[in-house]
Amino acid sequence: MSSVAVVWFRRDLRVHDQPTFLAAADAAPRSLALFVLDPALLGPSGAARRTFLFRALRSLDEALGGRLLVVRGDPVEVVPRVAASVDAGTVHVAADYGPYGTRRDEAVDEALADDGRELVRTGSPYAVAPGRVRKDDGDPYRVFTPFRRAWAEHGWRAPAATDASTVAWLRPPEEDRVAVPADDAVDATLPEASEDAALRRWAAFLDDAVATYGTDRDRPDRAGTSRMSVYLKYGLVHPRSILADLGTRDSPSVESYRTEIAWRDFYADVLHRRPDSARGNYDRSFDALPTASGAAARRTFDAWREGRTGFPVVDAGMRQLREQAWMHNRVRMIVASFLVKDLHLPWWWGARHFMELLVDGDLASNQHGWQWTAGSGTDASPYFRVFNPIAQGERFDPDGDYVRRFVPELRDVPGKQVHQPWTLPGGVPDGYPEPMVDHKAERLAALARFEQVKAARG
DNA sequence: TTTTGAGTTGTTCGA
């Protein structure tokens, strides 16, 4: 038995419910806590996620009594070097199932093995690890509802009873410690980045909004969602803790919250099976879908990104994204539908923009959420399902409060009239644009474009 | 193997 183990943190920046702690404590009397600042991941993260990560790391370091070793570099080089420096026999991680993480971990695994050390994977960031839920014939599910059923039947482990003192942490040599970088310049207001904040948020939701989640989650004008996405993203809380806290509570609202956790697992599973679906159509027949391109397409894309499409709920969403590095889920669908079906742009343009700005941006959920809207994703969603941005606004922001909060040009327009400012007696208020397209016409154009996909299917 | 029922989130039109 080795005298030291390494606990390599990645997307699990917490001390409670940490199976890797138990595995490490089992393997060696003392452990070194490590986080690697990997330029390959930091680069594409966007300023909001980088900053949230840095803050979460500072908070974790504090929880570990200032014993988190933070090193910048390529993990394939850094992890074996650090493991060698303390002569660790094992390096403990929660398994990563993303396209990049899978490759990285295989390479680290090999490099460690060359020195006679071992990468030990315990648990994952999911209630049920990708690849575990399968049909009777062993194939993965491609339709959510049966996955959901099998997922619930499969079940999940109870949370691990751990805290910072579960492991005797080695004090890393001062000269090896790299300070967590200073925050990036971020304009958006970010949620507090600590495990404590995550647990407080969760407790507040459990105490109150979960009861009305079934209906209020669709209302961007209300605080009806849990806002746990960013905490799940960085593992400040684990989904199995969440499911355990929900216990056997039985109500449509609780069930629909469980279903959202299942969606997160489902899309991780899908991406794990089809890493190519992060970049291209899951349903390849959609490669035949004509999309807009060239300078005109760039201009419409810019209007969408900046929230000046002339469709209030779309613009409110895009501005919320900039202000809060977050967007309400219902509105994500509305702006996505608008980009794909009204502007005829490729879904991955929008997906990339989301990943750049969202503080909770998760590759699997983001790309597959977009593909669901585009129709190229896992479920056979009816092609004629085109969101009407006016009707959606009136239905889910009935008093217009959400729009007025984020679109100051419309602040004086009362009630739900705010969703159709072009019908005001004085016309569209100063500074706010006319609708950039005729939705009715673009809807028909989108349906017509879909014919190309059908033709490609033969 | 064959068959059958079903598939996150919608819109429009006409009665």
Place this chain on the structure above:
DNA sequence: GTCGAACAACTCAAA
């Protein structure tokens, strides 16, 4: 204003 039907065809999952 409300309600139900139509909007296609295909693939999936399970019996």
